[in-house]
Amino acid sequence: MKSCLVKTDGGIDAIETVDQPEPDCRPGTVKIRMRAASLNYRDLSVAAGGYMRNDTRPVVPLSDGAGEITEVGDGVTQWKVGDRVSPIFVQKWIDGSVTDAMLRSSLGGGIDGVLTESIVVPEQSLVAIPDSMSFAEAASIPCAxxxxxxxxxxxxxxxxxxxxxxxxxxxxxxxxxxxxxxxxxxxxxxxxxxxxxxxxxxxxxxxxxxxxxxxxxxxxxxxxxxxxxxxxxxxxxxxxxxxxxxxxxxxxxxxxxxxxxxxxxxxxxxxxxxxxxxxxxxIYVGSRTMHERTIQAMTASEIKPVIDKSFAFDDALDAYRYFASQKHVGKVVIEF
Missing domain, CATH: 3.40.50.720 (NAD(P)-binding Rossmann-like Domain)
Structure with a gap:
């Protein structure tokens, strides 16, 4: 599968696209075929280095994505193949107060993120996408x-x-x-x-x-x-x-x-x-419970995510550059 990798602190131009083996779906996890991802200011800092708790190298960048489940591991009962989902930003922050150890499980910095064709996450570390949202719209939610x-x-x-x-x-x-x-x-x-x-x-x-x-x-x-x-x-x-x-x-x-x-x-x-x-x-993003409340509030109020521009996966670095130019209003997304 194709993945982008941040290997150094060289910024956008140093991000590489590589071929990697598909990740294994272990007990208690699900595999997601990513369909869209979105950019945040943090992603520029991760690529350039020096961002707190996000110094893992190499690392698959981007925290915000959405896709569909293609495989469920043994013991998973909450999800099934075909479910439309989005991984949560801080994978270990489910509810309540947060710890330093939890914050080190942030996608796209502390651990591998979503700018890859498939990702495996724990069954408790994702949320369902409403039918009213596209993958691109859902991918704009986890951080911003x-x-x-x-x-x-x-x-x-x-x-x-x-x-x-x-x-x-x-x-x-x-x-x-x-x-x-x-x-x-x-x-x-x-x-x-x-x-x-x-x-x-x-x-x-x-x-x-x-x-x-x-x-x-x-x-x-x-x-x-x-x-x-x-x-x-x-x-x-x-x-x-x-x-x-x-x-x-x-x-x-x-x-x-x-x-x-x-x-x-x-x-x-x-x-x-x-x-x-x-x-x-x-304020540093939020828990899975907050993510769920955000989606519920947006759905109830019929809030439509504002997507400024969409790029193809193969043009991911162009998406980074456009985002860095600060010409956008709302979100910049990458669709797979």
Whole structure:
């Protein structure tokens, strides 16, 4: 079977396509014929090296995929051949609290991922795909959508009427937009592109801020909230944007710290978060239970994943390059 491999820290151009033997389906596992995969910012970091808990070499990249079961191992009763499924991001995080050992079972970094024609996973480490979703749509959910769900609905839960600030128009932010609007929230979203902001409006964003036009974008956010600030920030920028996110948040508000897209070495003062009693919480994807809740919420609200562009498996590196260009809104997928 064909597989892609990250063997070094050489980035996108160093990813190799190789022929490998089909994996064996052991007792308690299922074999999945992959039909689609999607890219996340983490995948660029895995290829370039230095990403925490994702230093395995060689490793099959990408965490997010979907396909159909082609074989079930002895003792498996929950699944059957032909079932449409998606492996979960952290293979050992089924429910409840998480440990360091669990986080080291993250697909596409800690262990082999889904950019391969077949994968074998434990029977408890996958979820069913609704009939209403294509393989490509389901493959866009495990990291971005589950992360957005975890941020907004698992702790300090978003409620109708609250205001959410989203940074950029990548996968996590667009899913957070769709989920927040389905819950009755008001959404403010930022981008450097007016075109992307118009698309975000078409998906339900209430207000937009171009951070190129408004470098001190936190002032615009405070103005849009009558000086009060937002209830929730889905913070994907990291240290480079966190100070302005803090300044955008109301007293007692919540900052869900997810990404490191901007200036990871920047320094900020924590004092405003102290004076304003902010809740700043790190979010790293989620458990199988959260994945299932995400799918249930999307199905109930008829949320359609936003797929910007699809590539063939043989053009996987072109998909990486397009994703790295940051031209996309929503998700970039690879279909097998």
């Amino acid at each position: 959508a589950v992360t957005a769900w975890h941020a907004l609905f698992e702790v300090n839960r978003l409620v109708a009427g609250q205001t959410v600030l989203l940074l950029g128009t990548g996968g996590v932010s667009i899913y957070a937009l769709q989920l927040a609007k389905s819950a009755g929230a008001r959404v403010i979203i930022t981008s450097s592109s007016d075109k992307k902001l118009e698309l975000a409006k078409s998906l339900g964003a209430d207000q937009t801020v171009n951070y190129q036009t408004h470098p001190d974008w936190h002032r615009e956010v405070k103005s849009l909230t009558d000086g009060v600030g937002v209830d929730h920030v889905v913070e994907v920028g990291g240290p480079g944007t966190l100070e302005k996110s803090i300044k955008s948040t109301k007293v007692g508000g919540n900052i869900h710290l997810i990404g490191v897209l901007d200036s990871p070495s920047a320094k900020i003062s924590p004092m405003l978060s102290v004076f304003n009693l902010l809740n700043i919480r790190g």
